[in-house]
Amino acid sequence: MKSIKNKIITFSVIATLIPSLALGLLSFRQNEELVSHNVTRELRALARNVSRELDLWVNENDQAIRAISVSSLIINSLSAMQHYTAANDAEKTEQVLAHFLRSVQAKLGSILELTVADATGRVIASSVSDPDIGDLSKDWLQRLQQDNWLMEGVWASSLHWNAQYQTAIFNIIVPILSYDDAFIGTIIATLNLGAFRDSMDDTLNPTPGEVVLLSQTGHVLLSSTTDIPPSMAIDEAVLQKLKAKPGELMSFTGLTQPKVIGLFDVPKMLPVTVLVERDYNEIYAAWIRLRNFFLGFVSVLIIIVAAVALYIGRSIVIPLESLIGATRHIVDGDLNVRVDVKQSDEVGQLANMFNLMTDKLQQNHEEIMAANAAMRQQNQMLEALSVTDSMTGLLNRSKLDAVLTDELARFGRNKRPFSVLMIDVDHFKTLNDNLGHIVGDEILIAVAKVLANSIRSVDFAARYGGDEFVVILTETTADAAIKTAERIRMQVAEVGNKLKEHKIAITLSIGISHSLLEDKSPTLLLARVDNALYEAKKAGRNRIHVIF
Numbered sequence: 146m147k148s149i150k151n152k153i154i155t156f157s158v159i160a161t162l163i164p165s166l167a168l169g170l171l172s173f174r175q176n177e178e179l180v181s182h183n184v185t186r187e188l189r190a191l192a193r194n195v196s197r198e199l200d201l202w203v204n205e206n207d208q209a210i211r212a213i214s215v216s217s218l219i220i221n222s223l224s225a226m227q228h229y230t231a232a233n234d235a236e237k238t239e240q241v242l243a244h245f246l247r248s249v250q251a252k253l254g255s256i257l258e259l260t261v262a263d264a265t266g267r268v269i270a271s272s273v274s275d276p277d278i279g280d281l282s283k284d285w286l287q288r289l290q291q292d293n294w295l296m297e298g299v300w301a302s303s304l305h306w307n308a309q310y311q312t313a314i315f316n317i318i319v320p321i322l323s324y325d326d327a328f329i330g331t332i333i334a335t336l337n338l339g340a341f342r343d344s345m346d347d348t349l350n351p352t353p354g355e356v357v358l359l360s361q362t363g364h365v366l367l368s369s370t371t372d373i374p375p376s377m378a379i380d381e382a383v384l385q386k387l388k389a390k391p392g393e394l395m396s397f398t399g400l401t402q403p404k405v406i407g408l409f410d411v412p413k414m415l416p417v418t419v420l421v422e423r424d425y426n427e428i429y430a431a432w433i434r435l436r437n438f439f440l441g442f443v444s445v446l447i448i449i450v451a452a453v454a455l456y457i458g459r460s461i462v463i464p465l466e467s468l469i470g471a472t473r474h475i476v477d478g479d480l481n482v483r484v485d486v487k488q489s490d491e492v493g494q495l496a497n498m499f500n501l502m503t504d505k506l507q508q509n510h511e512e513i514m515a516a517n518a519a520m521r522q523q524n525q526m527l528e529a530l531s532v533t534d535s536m537t538g539l540l541n542r543s544k545l546d547a548v549l550t551d552e553l554a555r556f557g558r559n560k561r562p563f564s565v566l567m568i569d570v571d572h573f574k575t576l577n578d579n580l581g582h583i584v585g586d587e588i589l590i591a592v593a594k595v596l597a598n599s600i601r602s603v604d605f606a607a608r609y610g611g612d613e614f615v616v617i618l619t620e621t622t623a624d625a626a627i628k629t630a631e632r633i634r635m636q637v638a639e640v641g642n643k644l645k646e647h648k649i650a651i652t653l654s655i656g657i658s659h660s661l662l663e664d665k666s667p668t669l670l671l672a673r674v675d676n677a678l679y680e681a682k683k684a685g686r687n688r689i690h691v692i693f
């Protein structure tokens with residue numbers, strides 16, 4: 146999360162996601178409310194229409210039965226039955242009445258049974274042999290009168306599923322009055338609720354949805370689709386919820402579908418409940434399609450935004466990483482580094498400036514390095530000059546003193562003696578005088594060369610002054626030093642022969658001594674060697690003298 150790139154991507158995605166989702170959710174919410182509102186209105190209207198149609202249908206049938214109840218055949222038969230004494234007469238009248246009822250019932254499609262009972266509730270005649278007059282009890286007449294039923298209204302009762310007819314049935318009971326308005330009996334019509342399906346289908350068409358008539362216990366009595374078996378009942382909890390708020394839309398587990406939305410309505414004429422429902426997924430299919438499209442669109446949008454943010458982030462981060470890497474090189478002392486610039490924005494300008502800065506740094510560095518090298522060279526030269534004799538290239542006198550001091554100190558530590566040779570060119574003044582100073586210089590240079598070539602790398606050769614030289618042979622006794630001195634003397638003798646056309650004799654006198662523990666400074670040692678040289682001169686020159 147520390148990377149700028151990640152920050153840019155996160156910001157871009159959040160900046161896209163929040164407004165998109167907020168707008169999307171708002172829009173979906175509105176759409177959902179709109180859909181719910183429309184569906185509620187539609188289903189409510191449907192449920193009310195079905196209730197109204199059901200009431201009308203019951204009322205029509207009631208009217209039809211009332212019309213039958215005033216037929217003279219029925220009134221006359223019932224009136225006559227009250228006076229018959231002979232069983233034959235009664236039986237005959239009953240047969241005529243039954244025939245009449247069968248004839249009328251056959252003409253009325255909604256009526257399954259037509260039964261006439263006398264004022265005591267005894268069945269006189271029926272269109273069927275075994276009439277189902279429902280739950281009429283002995284006190285039915287009293288109850289009917291209490292309900293003012295004789296004067297007005299439809300008395301429908303005993304709504305239940307009938308296994309014999311394979312349909313839901315109920316009874317409409319209409320009073321039969323004599324010509325002088327005396328109550329003489331009732332006509333009981335058993336109605337087929339299934340006959341209402343046509344009216345229900347007409348109401349439903351073309352409205353999409355499912356209409357179900359439920360009993361008080363929630364069992365299916367009639368449905369607009371044949372898929373629902375009559376034994377099926379709606380869930381008790383759902384039933385209670387729907388009953389509690391008739392006309393209110395709610396979603397629940399449907400009778401045939403896993404999720405439906407629907408509502409209840411209660412008609413006036415029958416103790417049934419009208420349930421209308423629609424498949425939830427069908428209603429919200431368009432909404433779900435739109436939602437899925439939106440989510441897909443937002444996903445694609447986020448991918449595009451993330452890709453663009455990644456590109457922008459990389460265009461910033463990659464040059465920055467190059468700059469960091471290049472800076473690290475500089476920190477490590479490598480100035481030969483460049484940042485590859487391909488863009489002209491601020492980051493590109495920064496990279497350009499970095500390259501310019503690096504160029505400048507490198508240029509300065511090179512100048513400093515060159516100045517350093519020159520200075521070092523000069524210092525080396527100065528150092529060499531300060532310890533070297535300019536003509537012969539051997540160590541000078543002051544350096545000789547320093548070397549002797551060091552060697553004496555080392556000898557004091559390791560007790561391994563070193564030897565010192567003091568060499569002087571014999572009769573050099575004469576050579577100078579005869580051959581001139583330039584040749585004299587050449588002779589001195591040639592002698593120095595012999596000395597330099599005759600010693601080991603650990604030894605030292607110095608010009609002591611004029612035509613005098615000193616050689617220090619480290620960790621060498623005086624005996625061993627004699628050999629080196631002899632070799633030097635011999636080689637210098639040959640130098641004279643080789644010196645151009647002069648062919649002069651150049652001889653050396655050499656004094657030798659080695660270090661002693663009492664030599665606390667170079668002075669004593671040099672004095673001893675000088676004495677040895679003196680002795681060599683005195684003895685006739687061109688020789689070696691050793692003082693132990």
Ligand SMILES: Nc1nc2c(ncn2[C@@H]2O[C@H](COP(=O)(O)OP(=O)(O)OP(=O)(O)O)[C@@H](O)[C@H]2O)c(=O)[nH]1
Binds near residue numbers: 612
């Ligand atoms: N050409 C030349 N001569 C020098 C230089 N330095 C000193 N001399 C001369 O070297 C001579 C040294 O002579 P001495 O050592 O005193 O005596 P000598 O002639 O060598 O005699 P002995 O040492 O006794 O054998 C002097 O004449 C100096 O002028 C130099 O750098 N170049």
